[in-house]
Amino acid sequence: MALPVETFFLHPDAQGTLQSQIQQMIAQGILSGRFQRGEKLPSTRKLATHLGVSRITVTIAYTELLANDYLTSRGRSGYFVSDNAPVPPAFAPSEVGPDAVDWTRAIGQKFSGGDTVRKPPDWGGYRYPFIYGQADPALFDHANWRLCALKALGQKDFTALTTDYYDQDDPQLIEFIARHTLPRRGITARPEQILITLGAQNALWLTTQVLLTQRRRAALEDPCYHALRDILSQSRCHVTPVRVDADGMPPDAIPPDTDVIFTTPSHQCPTTNTMPMHRRHDLLERAAEMDALIVEDDYEFEMSFLKSPSPALKSLDADGRVIYVGSFSKSLFPGLRLGYLVGSEPFIREARALRASVLRHPPGHVQRTAAYFLSLGHHDALIRRMGAALHDRREVMAKAIAANDLQIAGQGAYGGSSFWMRAPDTVDTQELARRLQAKGVLIESGHAFFSGPTRPKSYYRLAYSSIPANRITKGIDVVAGEIRDMAHLGLSEAINWP
Structure with missing residues (x-):
């Protein structure tokens, strides 16, 4: 492996001749472990041009390092870090002193220390x-996902792979969601009412940022998805936990001054209870009485293998007050980080603008690969x-x-x-x-x-x-x-x- 010439630089305050500075720079790179045995150094001409020195200066420095067994020369192939070069020291580097910055004052808002639990990486x-x-490798369709990924890398999809969509999304993925995914949940939506997100959690964050302020109140289930509670806490809105029962969130327990209601009616997280149809209607009526919005996280609706899932809450909404959160990360694999928001156009417009200011859009290749995997029937x-x-x-x-x-x-x-x-x-x-x-x-x-x-x-x-x-x-x-x-x-x- 060749060492990039950009990793070589002379310190402006260094002492000694240019030749000795270059020798010291390379020796320190080897002793620190940055330059590994067998790695190729830039040619004398290339390094001289990069450092702005004469080629003979670099040549002499390399010659001295050859003599000290830091480097070795391989004919016309160039200079390499010698196999006999000194081994980097085993002792720990000296500790850096404390920052001069008082971070307890400099940090205006904390995002660490929440309830979200980390699973062991192994x-x-x-x-x-x-x-x-977590994705079960015994169940996942590696072969067809790989083929879809390769297909999305093809010349035909060069635009989808490389284009900066800015605040837009892959039209093929949006079309599939609108024509196939949402109708299965009883939902009808235009492309302008759909936004691709980096998973359901990103969708919940965007929704919270758009809808809630420090003066507004959110009601969430208790117990609930812990990452949602972290998101709401960070938004500094007023939060009211509502204890769930066997049918999910009781509408009558929601405070009358609530602005946004967060719920998981398909499979309540974490109890897995399903909200029956009569309660879904009651929840919509309660929200209408309070002029509140509902954020429906359609958690695990695909995993309804015992009987067909109930229609989504969004499908029963005649007022446009339900915002729907869906995700492919749960049904495919968590690392995909691909979800979507469905809501009235004014809301999606603001969520789209916020997403664009933070990350522009999810990667085009990921969106197109998912579009192929879905449209070719592999997901079903x-x-x-x-x-x-x-x-x-x-x-x-x-x-x-x-x-x-x-x-x-x-x-x-x-x-x-x-x-x-x-x-x-x-x-x-x-x-x-x-x-x-x-x-x-x-x-x-x-x-x-x-x-x-x-x-x-x-x-x-x-x-x-x-x-x-x-x-x-x-x-x-x-x-x-x-x-x-x-x-x-x-x-x-x-x-x-x-």
């Missing part, structure tokens, strides 16, 4: 990964395959849960990809998750899904989307055994408490 190496939202085939696999895994998990007398707190009547669970009250599921991880089991504690300072500690989520069916029973046995041990320990401590 989750696939765990024997029993009961975690939500993938959903059918995933639905069959998840149905089998759900049945295995349900039997294992029943055999171990574990308590289910919520399970999707239409399908989904997880069970919402509850351990005995004496079990802190954050500690449970830590103990299980040491045994090769990954679960999600329920703490982060709840709002407020006194959050329930006994809830957790078991997903079956990322674990093969033949490992589920053994994994549930390990979970149940750890819960029994912790529950017994908790009761013993309670008895011995002074």
Whole structure:
């Protein structure tokens, strides 16, 4: 590998002759590990031109480095870092002193420290990964996705690959969403009412920025998608958590001064409960009474493998007050980061302008690849395959849960990809998750899904989307055994408490 000439520069305050400065610059690059053994240095002519010095100066510097075994010459091929060059020191670099900037004052608004939980990057190496939202390599259609990606790289699609759309999107993807995806949810929309986003979370952020101010109020489900709560907190609007029941968010519990209502009616996150039709109508009526808007995150509607999903809330909306959030990241793979917003044109216009000021548009190649994967029927085939696999895994998990007398707190009547669970009250599921991880089991504690300072500690989520069916029973046995041990320990401590 050749070292780019742009990585070589002379420090303006350096001492000594130009020859010695060049020698020192290269030697320090080798000693620091920036220049690796066998890497090719720029030619003497190229480096001299870049540094603005004579070629003979560079030649002499290279000759000295050759003599000291820092460099080696290979005939007419040029100069290379020698295999016998000094090894970079093993000691740690000297610590840099503290910044002169007082960052506690310089930072005007904090975005860190939220509730969003990070999953282990090596989750696939765990024997029993009961975690939500990761792509299962055994189910994903690698071959056809690769073919669609190659097709999108072709000369025919050069414009889609390279064009700066500014605030627009790939017309093929927009057309497919408008003609095929949305009608399946009972939604009719024009292209001007659709905006491509970097996943559902980006769609929720755009919506929050456009609709909410410090004087407005948002109502969200409790428990809820923890990243949404972080987004709302960062917007500095007033936030009211509304505790969900078996049918989702109760409309009567929404405060009358609410401006925007966030809900997941298809599969409530994280309980997986589905909002029945009568409540959907009640929610629309409640929003109309308050002149509030509704943001519908159509979470996991594709995973309705037990029976057909209910029509989207947006499809029942006659007033234009529902903003619909969809995502391909959940049905394809999380790293895709591709979702969409559907709403009235004035709202989409503002969301489009905001997106353009932040990231312009999602990459054209990603949009065109997804458009091909969808239009050629690969996505539908993938959903059918995933639905069959998840149905089998759900049945295995349900039997294992029943055999171990574990308590289910919520399970999707239409399908989904997880069970919402509850351990005995004496079990802190954050500690449970830590103990299980040491045994090769990954679960999600329920703490982060709840709002407020006194959050329930006994809830957790078991997903079956990322674990093969033949490992589920053994994994549930390990979970149940750890819960029994912790529950017994908790009761013993309670008895011995002074």
